[in-house]
Amino acid sequence: MPAQPASTTLDADWPAPYAEEPLDATVSVPGSKSLTNRFLVLAALAGDESLLRRPLRSRDTLLMASALRSLGTEVTDVDEDWLVRPRDLRGPALVDCGLAGTVMRFLPPVAALAQGPVEFDGDEHMRRRPMGPMLDALRALGITVTGDAPGLPFTVEGNGHVTGGKVVVDASASSQFVSALLLAGARFEKGVTVVHDGKPLPSQPHVDMTVEALRDTGVIVDDGDANTWHVEPSEIHSLDVEVEPDLSNAAPFVAAALVAGGTVTVPSWPQFTTQAGDAIRDILDAMGADVSLTRDGLTVSGTGQIDGVDLDLHDVGELTPVVAAVAALASGPSQLRGIAHLRGHETDRLAAITTEINRLGGDCRETEDGLVIRPRPLHGDLVRTYADHRMAMAAAVLGLRVPGVVIENVATTGKTLPDFTTRWSSLLGRA
Template sequence: METPLPWLAPYRDAPLDARVLVPSSKSLTNRALVLAAIAEGPSTVGRPLGSRDTTLMADALVTLGADVERTPAAWTVTPGRRTGTAPTTIDCGLAGTVMRFLPPVAALGPGPVTFDGDEGARARPMGTTISSLRALGVEIDDADRSALPFTVHGTGGVAGGILEVDASASSQFVSALLLAAPAFDHGLDLRHVGAPLPSLPHVEMTVAELRRRGVDVDDSQPDRWRVAPGAVAALDVEIEPDLSNAGVFIGAALATGGRVAVRRWPHETQQAGDAWHRIVRAFGGTSERDGDDMVFAAGNTLSGVDLDLHDVGELTPVVAAVAALADGPSHLRGVAHLRGHETDRLAALATEINRLGGHVTETDDGLRISPQPLHGAIFRTYHDHRMAHAAVVLALRVPELFVENVRTTVKTYPNFAPVWERLVA
């Protein structure tokens, strides 16, 4: 795909006052699709996110034998397994959920399945996926890369049992195994060993989705999950709005001294984006419910923050952008694992904010941000949708800021650029 010309992101010299409905959650959509594909009957996923990551997931599940009937309002998934053993390939794009969630599912079917993706995907850590499946007796050919591309040689089933993993690089390694575990012959007794598990809300989301479908999951001990073997019930669901994607609009309200109402904010959720409540308050703002809306408003000043974002690392790019516009220095901690995301997000944020005249330094596990007067330039996104979100928040207060490739936002937010222009320009 040809890279578009840099896009001049809108500047705004007045407080934002807006109401927005963000697309549905990618994390919930892809978990629902995987579980529907191994369920005991058809399931309908209502209000699915239609983005590159979810399309790749649906296409991959079809490759593995499921049927996915798609309409704009709902996707109906009829489970199934591959019947032949001819080699096939799954395109992961740059989607961590596809490259990590589906190798255990592929191991349940017959024949070789090769996983590959974008050039950037080949740099993402995959060693834990490969080593954990090997420990369960699955043959994987990765040419000693511990990265894409690799081939899973399915034999029609996985025994399961006791397994220890070090998932400190990504919680997706845990979620991937838990999602497939009910289909293992003996279920799974999974134990995380190593540094504290990042992005724990995503694992809690996985456990909650399994239980909604009747799966017996015991997570009463820290860093241990016991999943009983058995059927996954078919379940029709409606996907919540993506609260992480709401962050770019919340960041806009903070950056401009304004307010934004996010529609259909769930009353209870496992989404990491629910942490925006405490983050906004740390910056000196407020959040309050208004019916089905959640209203976020900036305070009289935009305070610097000291935040541990270990459990909600995906929010870091927008938080860093807001911090670069604050009245005082900020320290963002606990996010060393961001170096293994779509790009090295810590290095990328420091490089790009400093390109605008900022003063950002990397620490072992985060960033220190000392706000400085910023100037326009081209802000590179490194094919990372969250970097594009950081760029457009900065552009609200920095004239002549161009975003290198705003199209990368289609990963989780189709039509983001025109929606953003209508809202803030």
């Protein structure tokens, strides 16, 4: 069934720039959303104040900061940085999750440590995103959660402490279920042991990111056994950390070099990282790009010739919309596998990608766990975004090679990259 588009206003539509000539650009990308929101949660639970340097300021991270403030934490702007002063967590409070899965999933275990009720709600689509296994896990830990639905809205009745212990959760719909319990686990009286029981865990790099962030704050985490993580009860040390660039947000920019031809450099690309977006280097290499990582950053060059691929994107599903857009412009067919869980993201991404590529004259077909994309000549049209930032970015990639692409509600990119259109226009020298 085709995905149903979100309602928008016509004045939010944006004609995607067409690349008249090969690119030659350097594009800076702001901090990682995934890291920023993990650091914010840990800083709020720490024993002393923390400084987050150059965090991402986007809708998702501003919602996280606002939610923590509502629980009593001080989050203060210091030039480009955030100073976070932990305070006793308290309710009553209302957490607006917007469309931020990290807010909806990371904060309920934190709310359980607060004194008083904490209500959670968000945008209409968030009420359809998977949350039931997470709420069941909280209840299994003795946390009182009220609400009739398997997801939003719900209320966590915090009483200031959580006993903790072992909990089994089916996190096959989202690795965020695991990360949420781990982030707060050090503050539970017995710590927490999280056991995933279900289909293979998606987005394993995001759990690895959580574990590394915890260890950076002095928390002891044992992840030696498959699908099991144990967090010792302990103090969480304060942070003084610079947030890495968001590599998933960088993906459309470096993909542009392969699609339009030419060269694009993203400065400050980390040499070592737990970000899932780092996989775009190997993906673009497999699709025919020349990829070079040096101390100056990541440089991607292409000729406009794109090879079809067969890729398992299970661990890096957030890259799928951009990779699918590139594949729709390739010289041969592509198969993208291991991504059935994307049906429960900001929208049903598999249905949305299929619908919009086919709207432009392409040949995209859903499989049980992914997509098959066969090259066909594409034409311009309105590309619907379904209030999904990744869909808007993918549409911009298509617009580099397809004249007349118009992106519906491009402002949805503000979820993780508020100035996307300015940066994208700069990519083509049109700022």
